[in-house]
Amino acid sequence: MDFSFKAGRLPLLVSMPHAGTDIPDDVAARLAPCAAARADTDWHLPALYDFLDEMGASRLSARWSRYLIDLNRPPENTNLYPGQDTTGLCPVDTFGRERLYREGMEPDDAEVQRRLAQYWRPYHDQLRAELDRLLAEHGRVVLWDAHSIASVVPRFFEGRLPDLNFGTADGKSCSQQLEGAMIKLVDSQDQFSFVFNGRFKGGHITRHYGNPAANVHAIQLEMAQCLYMDEAAPFDYRPDRADQVRPLLRELLGAAVEWVRG
Numbered sequence: 001m002d003f004s005f006k007a008g009r010l011p012l013l014v015s016m017p018h019a020g021t022d023i024p025d026d027v028a029a030r031l032a033p034c035a036a037a038r039a040d041t042d043w044h045l046p047a048l049y050d051f052l053d054e055m056g057a058s059r060l061s062a063r064w065s066r067y068l069i070d071l072n073r074p075p076e077n078t079n080l081y082p083g084q085d086t087t088g089l090c091p092v093d094t095f096g097r098e099r100l101y102r103e104g105m106e107p108d109d110a111e112v113q114r115r116l117a118q119y120w121r122p123y124h125d126q127l128r129a130e131l132d133r134l135l136a137e138h139g140r141v142v143l144w145d146a147h148s149i150a151s152v153v154p155r156f157f158e159g160r161l162p163d164l165n166f167g168t169a170d171g172k173s174c175s176q177q178l179e180g181a182m183i184k185l186v187d188s189q190d191q192f193s194f195v196f197n198g199r200f201k202g203g204h205i206t207r208h209y210g211n212p213a214a215n216v217h218a219i220q221l222e223m224a225q226c227l228y229m230d231e232a233a234p235f236d237y238r239p240d241r242a243d244q245v246r247p248l249l250r251e252l253l254g255a256a257v258e259w260v261r262g
Contacts (some may be wrong), residue, residue, distance in 0.1 A: 001063065002122040004046070005130070008058040011138035011260050012253060013130050014049060015205055016146045017071035017123065020041035020062035027068055030105035034098040035067055037233055040087075042148045044237040048228050049146060051250050057257075058130050062123060067091060067100060069115040070124050072145070072203035077112075080203055085155055090115060095153050131209060131216055142178070142256045143218040145205045150231045151224035157199045163245075164194040165225055167202030167220035174208025174217035178259050182219065185255050189248065192227070217260065221252075 003020075019042050023031070045061065052059045062071055069090055073080070077089040090107045092100055101107075106202070107115070127143075151160050164186060167233040168174050179196065185196045202210070202220040210218025225231050228242035 002065050002119060003126060004061045005126055006053065006059050007130065007133070008052070009056040010058070010257050011134050011141045012055075012057040012144065012257050013127070013134060013141065013245060013251070014052055014057055014059045014144045014146055015127060016042065016045045016049070016059070016061035017205060018062065018066050018147055019045045020064045020066070022063050022066050023068050031067065032099050032102055035100050036095060037174075038065055038067065039233070039235075040066060040074075040091075040095045041250055042146075043225065043235045044207055044229055044242075045146050047237055048148075048242055048246065049249065051246065052253075055250070055253065055257075057253065058134065060123070060127055060130065060194040062091045066117050069112075069119050071120055072147075072205050074204045074208070075120065080207070081201075089120075095150070095155055097144070097155060127156070127205070127209065135215060136258070139218070140215040140260045141261050142174075143205070143209055143216060144253060144256065145202070145218065145220040146223075147200075147203075147220060148225045151226045154206075161222075161224050162195045162198065163224050164190040164193065165198055165200045165222040165224075166196045167200045167206055167222065168218070169207045169210060170197050173202055173206045175212050175259075176221055178217050178219070178256065179253055181259050182252060185252060186248070192245065192248065217256075219256070244253060 059161040073089040090112050092106050120246050168179050206218045206220040227245045229237045
């Protein structure tokens with residue numbers, strides 16, 4: 001199976017496109033040694049969000065590593081942040097600018113198209129199918145795209161990221177009322193710093209599927225990994241830290257469901 005999926009009963013789908021770590025043997029043989037660490041994975045998100053089944057939310061998480069293909073990039077490989085440095089659809093370097101491939105073994109156009117068809121498309125087909133099912137059942141749906149990243153990545157941003165980085169494509173991917181409800185909730189606490197549409201405005205999934213006019217309201221949350229794990233290899237999950245932020249995550253998702261039902 002190319003992903004892990006469970007259908008829920010609420011008008012909520014949580015997507016985790018960068019949680020995968022698997023790489024097929026034929027691709028792994030072409031990669032440089034640095035790829036073995038899978039350093040740029042959105043580690044442990046299924047564990048962090050393991051309350052989704054109890055809530056009754058639908059969940060979809062990737063099996064394959066973003067080093068194989070990035071499920072949150074457009075199939076045309078256009079830059080989501082024009083003028084800024086980003087990694088591509090089939091990355092050729094890590095966030096730390098290490099070469100991902102052995103000399104001369106980078107994927108050519110034909111290989112990129114093969115990966116799109118074999119690994120990228122199944123995830124998006126499932127995502128679209130579940131959104132359509134939930135829309136048919138509920139009339140409106142929230143798509144929550146769950147991500148995490150090291151709190152300091154000089155390649156992409158200066159200094160330390162805020163703890164919680166929400167993206168709504170500058171307000172285009174969800175209702176302003178829903179975004180306002182999220183802002184009100186996180187603004188009512190002082191344990192975690194946050195920003196809306198800062199460095200991370202939402203990737204391909206948020207921008208492509210989020211369509212308030214069609215009753216799909218998409219929000220991306222990019223969390224600083226220090227909130228719930230060790231940011232250095234072997235990237236251990238830290239339940240003691242995770243238990244501090246999980247109640248807020250659950251509250252945010254619950255408020256989103258309440259809004260979309262309202």
